[in-house]
């Protein structure tokens with residue numbers, strides 16, 4: 001990652017928070033309600049299956065999935081976020097790692113029964129959205145599910161990011177010939193997308 005690039009920007013925000021500046025604006029202080037509602041509606045139970053949280057920040061969503069019985073891995077490219085996640089959850093069973101969506105370990109491909117992506121792709125420059133979506137989709141296991149949470153933008157509307165909220169077409173980019181878009185909801189008064197994708201015949205329960 002180049003100096004002055006996106007990872008430096010996020011690292012600076014997390015480092016600033018460590019130094020007493022404001023907490024990152026996206027940090028909800030707990031699991032995202034849009035994830036919690038989705039999980040509760042499905043009575044989601046991990047039963048020892050594997051979950052991965054993309055761009056996990058301080059790890060609240062990862063801890064939530066671990067509590068629901070998933071063996072959970074979570075990553076972020078900002079080392080200070082990962083250090084903060086480990087510190088905030090000292091007794092955690094989650095494996096927290098520094099990794100970049102654009103350069104993920106090959107052995108992660110096809111491994112995870114549940115992959116949760118919340119607000120990471122939209123924090124990346126638009127030119128990276130399709131490659132990031134493909135990279136995330138590739139992590140889903142043959143029987144697995146991908147949940148995408150993003151704020152919504154109308155097709156053709158201009159936005160000066162970061163963030164760069166996703167259009168419907170950008171959310172649809174997570175789908176491919178193996179991974180089917182099962183449900184695409186416009187939630188929170190239309191402000192957010194919530195998309196669920198899975199392999200043919202698969203589901204999170």
Ligand SMILES: C[S@@+](CC[C@H](N)C(=O)[O-])C[C@H]1O[C@@H](n2cnc3c(N)ncnc32)[C@H](O)[C@@H]1O
Nearest residue numbers: 010026055057076077078100101118119120123
């Ligand atoms: C807007 S925050 C969202 C954090 C969390 N997922 C949530 O929903 O609150 C975006 C997060 O993604 C991380 N991130 C951005 N680009 C990334 C990349 N290419 N690889 C890994 N993490 C990335 C940032 O460091 C940040 O923690």
